[in-house]
Amino acid sequence: MDFSHGVESARSRALLAGQNQALQLAIGGAPLHEVLEVLVHTAESQSSGSFLCSILLLDEDGKHLRHGAAPSLPAAYNTAIDGIAIGPAVGSCGTAAHFGHSIYVTDIARDPLWVNFKDLALQHGLRACWSTPFVSKEGTVLGTLALYYREPRGPSEEDRDTVKLIGNTAALVIQNTRMAARLKDLDATARLAADAGELGFFTWDVAADAVTWQNDRPYAIFGISRNEEPISASRFAQEFLHPEDRPAFSAAVAQAVAGGVSFHFEGRIRRKSDGVQRRVEFTGQLDAAAWERGQARVVGIAADVTDRL
CATH class of the missing domain: 3.30.450.20 (PAS domain)
Known part of the structure; x- marks a missing residue:
């Protein structure tokens, strides 16, 4: 009997159920942070505690990352990185948003991308971080989805599948939320x-x-x-x-x-x-x-x- 197939099917169903819950909340007009937290919890629930998930949103100026959802990360860490400017060597998320592609850091203590931020991460027990930008239909970066690990390592295949589904859903929700806000402003004007x-x-x-x-x-x-x-x-x-x-x-x-x-x-x-x-x-x-x-x-x-x- 192939137990791995059954486990994978259950995992896929759980991810899709979380995705559906988030979309239903978004359709119902729930605040964006609540929708994103559902997506983060969905991702973490399938990790068996192996990673902590974070969603950061690229500001309208295209230069700074703002807190979106990261309920499992220490509050002090979330506060410290909220509003950080993106760039070619700004940890995993700031660099991923700057270049528009995934950044894999398997050891924060040793990676040059984290030289200015490793002390902050290490004091909160964060040892590795993989960050992937999610984009709009036009290809514009909207934010980043990051997986933090408490030991030096890279993502598993299951982690990659999770990020793809959750990232795509986050992009859809964020783009629609921003479009609705713009339309509301235009309507008022x-x-x-x-x-x-x-x-x-x-x-x-x-x-x-x-x-x-x-x-x-x-x-x-x-x-x-x-x-x-x-x-x-x-x-x-x-x-x-x-x-x-x-x-x-x-x-x-x-x-x-x-x-x-x-x-x-x-x-x-x-x-x-x-x-x-x-x-x-x-x-x-x-x-x-x-x-x-x-x-x-x-x-x-x-x-x-x-x-x-």
């Missing part, structure tokens, strides 16, 4: 710009005729209460749009949906709050990702352009 320019943001599911407003400006444009639901396209055409402009509106929608092109319409409306006729302009673009799935979804802006005439 766009909303400020929209408010300053008196623009209304909207999304429109054409098939369902479901409209969502991303800010409050459309309420003022159409003169309706904030307690009301956003105006669907059919309601807009029937209740607000000037009858003579309805054919042009329908044609603009049909052209955008049929050709997968941008959406633009300008026409007259009757503002509900005071009955005054105003001129509005809609500028939008079909959501490319939704279009590929066979869905027509318009993302755009609305503006009262009466005073522009």
Whole structure:
């Protein structure tokens, strides 16, 4: 009976289970450090105590490594290396991040890469360190995954397999987290710009005729209460749009949906709050990702352009 195959299968299942747990936490919006700690614990749980795992994140400046997760390493050690500048001879992690490839140090006490850091490592019982950078889809270094050993040695084949899976998962989580943060910042900036320019943001599911407003400006444009639901396209055409402009509106929608092109319409409306006729302009673009799935979804802006005439 091949017991080694059974052990390997159990190990693979445990690694995949940890990976899945981390991904589920990330999808649920858990803080990044919690997600990374799950990955670190997953790696360490399969090492039988042979190594201590650490994840460091390359700062946005691309020059410094920041603490990500290393719950088993001494807190004093984590604090001491947090924010360290990368370079050609900065231990295992700083060097790996600098060159963009794995760095194997089998004996910290003797390796020249650790000359400036060996006292710190040795006082905490760390004798060897293998560090591997993990990268974005574009090949940019995002951080490092390190395995520390308490005796001079190199990584085993099992250790290499663990680092590959955990490193790839960490890269995916970190890249998505940073992308979400950037999008959030861009969204906040766009909303400020929209408010300053008196623009209304909207999304429109054409098939369902479901409209969502991303800010409050459309309420003022159409003169309706904030307690009301956003105006669907059919309601807009029937209740607000000037009858003579309805054919042009329908044609603009049909052209955008049929050709997968941008959406633009300008026409007259009757503002509900005071009955005054105003001129509005809609500028939008079909959501490319939704279009590929066979869905027509318009993302755009609305503006009262009466005073522009």
